[in-house]
Amino acid sequence: MQELNINGSSVAVDVDPATPLLWVIREQLGLTGSKYGCGIGVCGACTVHVDGRAVRACSLPVAAVTAGQAIVTIEGLSTNGDHPVQRAWDDLDVPQCGYCQPGMIMSVVALLADNPTPSDADIDAAVTNICRCGTFNRVRRGIHLAAERLRDGGA
Amino acid sequence: MERVPLTLSRRDFVIGTTAAGVGLSLGLYLPSASATPEMADDTRELNAWVVIEPDDTVIIRIARSEMGQGTLTGLAQLVAEELECDWSKVTTEYPTPGRNRIRDRVWGSFSTGGSRGIRSSQQYVREGGALARMLLVGAAADRLGVAEAECRAADSVVTHVPSGRSLRYGEVAGDAAKRAPPDSVTLKDPRDWKLIGRPVKRLDTHAKVTGEQVYGTDLTLPGMLNASIRACPVFGGTLKSFDEARVRDMPGVRAVVRVDDTAVAVVADTWWQADTALRALPVVWDQGPNSAVSSASIAALLREGLDAHDAFVGNRAGDVDAALAGAAKRVEAEYAYPFQHHATMEPMNATARWTHERCDVWCPTQNGEAALQAVVEAAGLPAGQCDVHKIDLGGGFGRRGFSDYVTQAVKIARQLPGTPVKLIWSREEDMRHGAYHPITRARLTGGLDADGRLVGLRIRLSGQSILAAVMPGALKDGADMVTFQGMLPDGDHAISYSVPNLLIDHAMRNPPVPPGFWRGVNINQNAIYLECFVDELAHAAGTDPLAFRRALMVGHPRSLGVLNAVAERAGWGTPAAAGVFRGLAVCKTFGSHVAACAEVSVRDGRLKIHRIVAATDCGYAVNPQQIEAQVEGSFVFGLSAMLYGGCTVAGGAVEQHNFDTYRSMTIAEMPQVEAIVMPSGGFWGGVGEPTIAVAAPAVLNAIFAATGRRIRELPLRDTDLRVA
Numbered sequence: 001m002q003e004l005n006i007n008g009s010s011v012a013v014d015v016d017p018a019t020p021l022l023w024v025i026r027e028q029l030g031l032t033g034s035k036y037g038c039g040i041g042v043c044g045a046c047t048v049h050v051d052g053r054a055v056r057a058c059s060l061p062v063a064a065v066t067a068g069q070a071i072v073t074i075e076g077l078s079t080n081g082d083h084p085v086q087r088a089w090d091d092l093d094v095p096q097c098g099y100c101q102p103g104m105i106m107s108v109v110a111l112l113a114d115n116p117t118p119s120d121a122d123i124d125a126a127v128t129n130i131c132r133c134g135t136f137n138r139v140r141r142g143i144h145l146a147a148e149r150l151r152d153g154g155a
Numbered sequence: 156m157e158r159v160p161l162t163l164s165r166r167d168f169v170i171g172t173t174a175a176g177v178g179l180s181l182g183l184y185l186p187s188a189s190a191t192p193e194m195a196d197d198t199r200e201l202n203a204w205v206v207i208e209p210d211d212t213v214i215i216r217i218a219r220s221e222m223g224q225g226t227l228t229g230l231a232q233l234v235a236e237e238l239e240c241d242w243s244k245v246t247t248e249y250p251t252p253g254r255n256r257i258r259d260r261v262w263g264s265f266s267t268g269g270s271r272g273i274r275s276s277q278q279y280v281r282e283g284g285a286l287a288r289m290l291l292v293g294a295a296a297d298r299l300g301v302a303e304a305e306c307r308a309a310d311s312v313v314t315h316v317p318s319g320r321s322l323r324y325g326e327v328a329g330d331a332a333k334r335a336p337p338d339s340v341t342l343k344d345p346r347d348w349k350l351i352g353r354p355v356k357r358l359d360t361h362a363k364v365t366g367e368q369v370y371g372t373d374l375t376l377p378g379m380l381n382a383s384i385r386a387c388p389v390f391g392g393t394l395k396s397f398d399e400a401r402v403r404d405m406p407g408v409r410a411v412v413r414v415d416d417t418a419v420a421v422v423a424d425t426w427w428q429a430d431t432a433l434r435a436l437p438v439v440w441d442q443g444p445n446s447a448v449s450s451a452s453i454a455a456l457l458r459e460g461l462d463a464h465d466a467f468v469g470n471r472a473g474d475v476d477a478a479l480a481g482a483a484k485r486v487e488a489e490y491a492y493p494f495q496h497h498a499t500m501e502p503m504n505a506t507a508r509w510t511h512e513r514c515d516v517w518c519p520t521q522n523g524e525a526a527l528q529a530v531v532e533a534a535g536l537p538a539g540q541c542d543v544h545k546i547d548l549g550g551g552f553g554r555r556g557f558s559d560y561v562t563q564a565v566k567i568a569r570q571l572p573g574t575p576v577k578l579i580w581s582r583e584e585d586m587r588h589g590a591y592h593p594i595t596r597a598r599l600t601g602g603l604d605a606d607g608r609l610v611g612l613r614i615r616l617s618g619q620s621i622l623a624a625v626m627p628g629a630l631k632d633g634a635d636m637v638t639f640q641g642m643l644p645d646g647d648h649a650i651s652y653s654v655p656n657l658l659i660d661h662a663m664r665n666p667p668v669p670p671g672f673w674r675g676v677n678i679n680q681n682a683i684y685l686e687c688f689v690d691e692l693a694h695a696a697g698t699d700p701l702a703f704r705r706a707l708m709v710g711h712p713r714s715l716g717v718l719n720a721v722a723e724r725a726g727w728g729t730p731a732a733a734g735v736f737r738g739l740a741v742c743k744t745f746g747s748h749v750a751a752c753a754e755v756s757v758r759d760g761r762l763k764i765h766r767i768v769a770a771t772d773c774g775y776a777v778n779p780q781q782i783e784a785q786v787e788g789s790f791v792f793g794l795s796a797m798l799y800g801g802c803t804v805a806g807g808a809v810e811q812h813n814f815d816t817y818r819s820m821t822i823a824e825m826p827q828v829e830a831i832v833m834p835s836g837g838f839w840g841g842v843g844e845p846t847i848a849v850a851a852p853a854v855l856n857a858i859f860a861a862t863g864r865r866i867r868e869l870p871l872r873d874t875d876l877r878v879a
């Protein structure tokens with residue numbers, strides 16, 4: 001059994017320690033917001049936070065995460081889907097198919113926590129998620145909008 | 156940061172609960188064995204398209220699939236426009252293909268491709284909305300004891316105009332549902348549209364930003380097992396044997412099953428366990444007849460086609476040989492376009508439950524009826540005992556018009572009767588077994604007269620036919636007319652130029668790599684061939700590329716309109732920023748006229764795409780903000796293809812296996828796209844695909860302007876643009 005802290009709760013999972021965190025989250029814990037896209041750390045669809053840092057969960061064995069580390073998934077980002085980044089995404093209709101968007105949003109939230117006033121170049125460097133539908137223009141607008149709102153007091 | 160308590164819902168039945176929240180019903184249900192099909196799906200339904208609840212909730216049924224393109228919202232707008240309902244009360248649901256079969260295809264086609272979602276169903280869905288409105292008005296008039304003609308419907312309320320008395324739709328819906336439908340209907344004049352043409356927000360956004368949206372890969376059914384599959388990587392190869400004993404005792408493994416004579420699947424408690432065991436499974440393949448096929452052998456086959464005597468003619472005018480022979484100047488060039496993979500973000504998947512009495516499949520599909528047909532065939536059961544439950548797609552782009560993964564899921568589930576099995580393809584399996592963008596080459600020859608006017612144009616296309624592989628019945632005397640997309644004399648895919656002497660033909664050469672419809676289909680390569688070559692001709696003529704095109708477009712006012720619009724917005728003819736160069740492209744496809752102007756720079760051999768101005772005239776624009784989103788996205792698709800999207804073949808198999816070798820653009824490479832939506836009215840053109848076609852040629856022409864170098868083979872990959 002391994003202890004994990006996910007979205008503020010402690011859970012014990014009985015799983016092969018080599019299992020990637022993504023599949024523990026999706027299949028053991030039933031949190032399917034984090035997606036499988038490539039399994040090799042390239043696409044970002046599986047992005048979650050570990051201690052506030054964006055991590056590609058498909059490439060992180062569950063054994064590498066300790067019970068003391070806080071894992072946050074898209075489901076744990078806000079109570080009512082109203083994190084400023086989620087609200088900006090809502091307001092701008094950012095998603096198309098939406099499959100990449102939980103990972104995209106988790107990457108963006110980590111970026112803004114690190115850098116509340118990202119330039120376009122900062123965004124280019126930090127957000128490397130693939131979106132085959134091609135939502136990038138709106139993603140960029142969404143990041144600036146969310147950043148602005150966060151600066152104005154998280155409104 | 157807010158944290159929500161974790162709910163351990165692993166074995167929960169998730170599909171019924173996820174839809175709420177956003178007022179969006181997925182219409183998914185677990186059919187009970189005792190359910191008997193009755194004709195109407197709901198006693199409250201006004202007709203197949205509309206159900207109104209007593210609380211005024213409007214349920215609009217959507218036959219086409221939502222894969223990100225916004226069709227769900229657009230189709231609901233069309234129905235709601237005529238229904239005169241309160242848009243804020245609108246929810247949607249998908250009828251199943253099985254219900255469509257039982258009800259004599261009352262919802263028409265479920266096929267979602269070819270940018271047809273809106274344009275080929277707009278008429279009957281608007282009629283459905285109008286007929287439902289007439290029933291509601293009639294029922295209200297009866298209730299009020301007044302003449303129908305004195306009543307008006309608006310915002311889900313029927314008002315008797317002279318008295319001002321009114322009834323809500325929800326109050327009369329029960330009566331309305333019992334009335335006989337009127338036998339004729341008049342649709343609104345487009346000038347009176349209130350909802351069509353408005354940039355309303357999508358109905359399906361919120362669940363996609365919270366992670367609540369359930370995709371096929373996320374589905375959980377009670378008692379469900381998971382499967383990962385591997386088919387012979389060599390096209391046409393078969394499964395010889397596998398050593399089940401080596402994986403039988405691995406954690407979670409429940410079964411190792413043969414799927415036809417081509418594939419083997421591992422079924423386990425979790426997908427990770429299934430896939431891990433599959434990767435460990437020793438498999439022996441019979442590579443079949445194609446193991447020597449390579450990119451080089453395919454290129455040789457296509458090159459031979461460029462010189463072949465026999466070819467299917469797609470467009471002919473005047474006497475091209477004479478015109479070329481008499482031309483003051485001749486220009487000739489060869490272009491090539493590679494295989495490409497759809498690479499939907501969500502890999503192929505389907506969940507099937509098979510018993511001796513019934514088979515149900517839950518899957519993302521672009522063609523529910525074809526998926527149902529595949530289920531019926533694979534299940535070995537009568538059609539009335541099978542159904543398909545559609546789930547929103549994590550991308551489609553044409554790939555999910557095919558049902559190979561549905562067939563596989565059923566064939567696996569058949570070997571575990573009563574147990575639902577979710578089959579997910581690994582990304583590697585997904586890339587090895589695509590329905591690839593067809594591979595083609597072209598030789599183009601143009602003749603200019605002494606004044607630099609184009610007097611003759613000869614285009615020989617050589618390469619793969621999608622129709623020959625997937626719907627040979629659609630060939631016309633052996634010819635695949637879809638290969639001439641954007642080059643035909645007339646219709647939805649007509650050439651945008653008038654050339655007095657013209658011959659465009661196709662030497663069909665079909666390598667053994669399965670082709671499919673790939674967002675844009677054949678316009679992707681044809682627009683590159685034509686638009687880059689026209690640029691070459693303009694250069695040879697010493698004429699500005701915009702002026703050169705305009706001279707050929709006198710008889711094509713709508714195409715000229717979009718071209719002029721991008722030229723003007725981009726500032727064609729005025730200096731760009733230092734080091735920045737422009738390129739143009741225009742075409743008509745899927746019934747719409749599109750053009751793009753790209754601005755690029757090339758520094759130290761590296762390309763930077765700064766800006767794209769793109770114009771679309773789709774006739775009627777249902778939701779301009781969604782059209783903008785489609786246009787923006789189409790450039791990511793088209794430019795990713797141009798930059799990286801090549802599948803190469805070695806040993807009869809595709810060499811790219813994942814997003815590391817089959818790359819896709821990221822935000823850092825994304826130019827600002829300025830979409831001009833300029834609907835001129837009077838026709839319904841598609842929007843999901845057309846602008847992909849102008850993405851690559853506009854950029855390639857700008858690269859030429861910047862470097863003097865013509866790129867005639869794609870993808871660009873890491874081409875050093877310094878080397879001329």
Ligand code: FES
Nearest residue numbers: 037038041044058
């Ligand atoms: S699934 Fe983890 S990066 Fe693609």
Ligand code: FES
Nearest residue numbers: 097098131132133
């Ligand atoms: S929204 Fe479809 S992949 Fe990003």
